Amino acid sequence: MAEARAQIDHLVVAARTLEEGVAWCETTLGVTPGPGGEHPLYGTHNRLLRLDSGTTPAAYLEIIAINPRATPTQGGDRRRWYDLDDPAMQARLAQHGPQLVHWVAAVPDIGAAVQALQAIGIQRGPVITASRQTPQGLLQWRISVRDDGQRLFNGAMPTLIQWGEVHPAQQMPASGLALRQLRLRHAGAAGLRAALQALGLEGVHVSDGPAGLAAELDTPAHGRLTLLSTP
Template sequence: MSYRIDHLVVSASDLEQGCDAMEALLDVEFGPRGCHAEMATENRLVAMKRPDGESAYLEVIAPDHAVARPEFPRWFDLDNFGGPPRLTNWVVACPDLEEAWELAPADVGRIMSFRRGDFAWRMIVPETGILPFDNCFPALIEWHSERPGPKLPDPGLILRRLKITHPEPDALRAALAPFVSAMENVRIVQGLTPGMTAEIGTPSGEIWIA
């Protein structure tokens, strides 16, 4: 089964503040606002190439404070997010989400269906909002429509590499073994605090986001 990095997620407490920070850092302009009614979140996207040259994207996401908070935890642990915008998650595209769910850790979550405009997808969302290994395990997505990446203007961003830090790197590597085809240019290292950083190639040079 072939898996690939679909996109990276930058979380923020406020969408426009998050986009302002990323636009200043990367010298790009994000696309228009989108919303996820089921999760009471809003986002903006910018196109980004994967290391193999195929399309991906970078997402800034935040709680949508204009709508009621859902009765269950929001995805990407946004209910507990605080501080400045930062890279919090990565998302892997799957051709068969049921099979991916079987291969993933037991606490990865439940399969949910979403639609926004022309886009339709299914995604595994954790019951607690927190993905396995302190959010270092990827969210898993299956697109039922065209993906956003090819529809976005291309500002010349390229994902060079993704570094994931975790206190139990060997256990994380074992959990990711079935998804090895998505691991090109992904490095897992030991560290006291879980987290991730990404090296992004831009027209102005290489930028690290964390």
């Protein structure tokens, strides 16, 4: 599903195990995440929650973890997306538990978006084609993933995605969650702002300082709260 402009697609909450991620979601957000699926390329699996937003018509929250029962099919020396193979990330999740670590931006033309970032010196990674089965059929997308799996800018630089005919949020029931604001902070804020400008992505606040992400959400059980990434 091609969008007319770049926009927030989904927030990424990483967990050491998917079971820990589900428990975190129920305790922190007061809701049980809906079904997700498996990603054969990277040996991961997820659970999903729709996010309502006045500015983002199709957005969701993803809880993702390494699937201990799967072996990545991508082969070679390529690592899993979102730094999930990185020892520092694994130690962070073991110490602090599931947490917001990244976000993904939907773009209308992922090839052009990757080239726009390359033009300002940012290597977002090659574009790969991925898919997973759902009860409604095959879900397909194209996504930028570096071979080393790095998120870039400590997770504040979005991964890029271009969906096929169907966006997964269209198949998700309402969760009662609403995304109010996404704020990014990084010592290289100028470069991050330039990247978002190159993508034509508006509405995300960027400031200078220690690296981090903050997502302000309205929840049905706990009112308004802010998810923070742990450096």
